Amino acid sequence: MQNKDISHIFREIAKILELKGENLFRIRAYERAAQTIEDLPESIVKVYEEKRLTSLPGIGNDLAKKVEELVTTGLLNYYHELKKQIPSGVIDMLGISGLGPKTVKLLYDNLGIDSIEKLEKACRQGSLLSLEGIKEKTQSNILRGVELYKHARERIYLHLGLDIAEKIIKQLKSTGLIEKIEIAGSLRRKKENAKDIDILAVSKKPSEVMDAFTASPLAAQVLVKGQTKSSVLANERNIQVDLRIVGEKNFGSALMYFTGSKDFNIKMRQLAIKKGYHLNEYGLFSDKDSFKKRTLASKSEKEIFSFLGMAYIPPELREARGEIEASLEDNLPELVEFGDIRGDFHIHSDYSDGSISLEEIVLCAKDKGYEYVGICDHSQSLKVARGLSVSLLHKKIEAVRMIDNRQKNIKVFCGSEVDILAQGKLDYPDSVLKEIDFVIAAIHSGFKQSKQELTQRIVRACQNPYVRAIAHPTGGLRGLREPYEIDFDEVFKAARDYNTALEINCHPERMDLSDTRAMAAQRFGVKLILGTDAHNAEQFDLMAFGVNAARRAWLERQDVINCLSLDELSKWLGK
Ligand SMILES: [Zn+2]
Ligand SMILES: [Zn+2]
Missing domain, CATH: 3.20.20.140 (Metal-dependent hydrolases)
Structure with a gap:
């Protein structure tokens, strides 16, 4: 537990107490303690170990005990009990920028708004204006806050996405069923955030891999289970994870296709057509007609690029921002590493x-x-x-x-x-x-x-x-x-x-x-x-x-x- 984690919890407690209409003295005590811990020039763990907690301004015996519980167990029972007394949607509303506990309470008590969805709807219908002290401007600021909040939660940051994907890959590899496995999609392109996680694998026993994937302790819910493709919601962040088993011989074309971006894929397909070929997730072919077509390249991405007369394009560049043209002219940047x-x-x-x-x-x-x-x-x-x-x-x-x-x-x-x-x-x-x-x-x-x-x-x-x-x-x-x-x-x-x-x-x-x-x-x-x-x-x-x-x-x-x-x-x- 770091200082900022503990001060964050104390601030949350202060907000919930304010929501509950508790006495101001208690609310301020938590706010003050949060500030003290945040401003502390040394680690709170050290202060606890040296038994100096109560020497800090605003930390009495009761708060010192709570710090002790957090430092030693990582949890605080009081905080969890407190959260249970309020609908979870109301607690979520406290996370919206610019929306303080006073307003949340006002919205809950008078309009029964107890979730972000209801709040958004009420803002759009203009219902907040019926409340005292809420003007057009306040309402539109709240709506903006809701949009930012939702946006931040719809997508997850790259580091979290990679972290979840790597854990799943590690677990799948441990089954001994996997011959090859790669992250695809926007995570492979290292885009700053992702809305889902795509993983491609090669295996001789696809249905057993599907069993292992859908039964994984890392999956909270199975969305689709098929023979070669399944989707789950990861128990972290509820993000969707898609796993596909593809053939060894078209791993390259599948990886290219599922890495995208969409615009990059469209341009690559057009380029193939211009050269008289046909490109899809199964390979680069001599013809579109399935009776006449011959496979020209499919096993690796390098093979496909090179058949098209292109230099290998690193995934990070595949956004149709001129990289295809630069690759054809052998003029790609030498990216920093x-x-x-x-x-x-x-x-x-x-x-x-x-x-x-x-x-x-x-x-x-x-x-x-x-x-x-x-x-x-x-x-x-x-x-x-x-x-x-x-x-x-x-x-x-x-x-x-x-x-x-x-x-x-x-x-x-x-x-x-x-x-x-x-x-x-x-x-x-x-x-x-x-x-x-x-x-x-x-x-x-x-x-x-x-x-x-x-x-x-x-x-x-x-x-x-x-x-x-x-x-x-x-x-x-x-x-x-x-x-x-x-x-x-x-x-x-x-x-x-x-x-x-x-x-x-x-x-x-x-x-x-x-x-x-x-x-x-x-x-x-x-x-x-x-x-x-x-x-x-x-x-x-x-x-x-x-x-x-x-x-x-x-x-x-x-x-x-x-x-x-x-x-x-x-x-x-x-x-
Ligand atoms: Zn800085
Ligand atoms: Zn700065």
């Missing part, structure tokens, strides 16, 4: 809201085989994330220098994720910025400004001689906050002209810039930088998802700052 990554810059330490120390960060970076690492904590205005005052920043710079001096195989940079304030001014004066090795600027407030104002803020930040990159340039948070609108041409122009990189934030909830935006930036002449935004040790692994997005954006090594050698990087840092 994970092994090309030499460092990460966007990492938060326990100086601000991260949970790892400077030393631990260096160890994690070495573990990844990096040649350099930048430690970027928040700046002074971002109080919620414990941004660093100038004096604390000075302390940190000194600490980083000391650690760096002790290192032989890795360079440690002191960075900062500096807030871009309302008018585009930066959160530290230039005299301070120039002492920092690596300044990443980012917007964390004022999201409601106009497109023009937001664009100007980023443009001004790009122009600052000390700013090397802009973090999460469009500020979206999946399911919670839509990206704000900016004028990309203007931002790209400033980024290119002032040699400021734009970040592909690797965090699954951000993935900002998206693949298509990053592609547009590269074509404009802008450099991209991958940032994990890691707040703990595990999140160093998110780099793989940034690399996926970079590959989908057609990026090559020279487009990505993280691929620079230390010498090249030092030169670039000098702007």
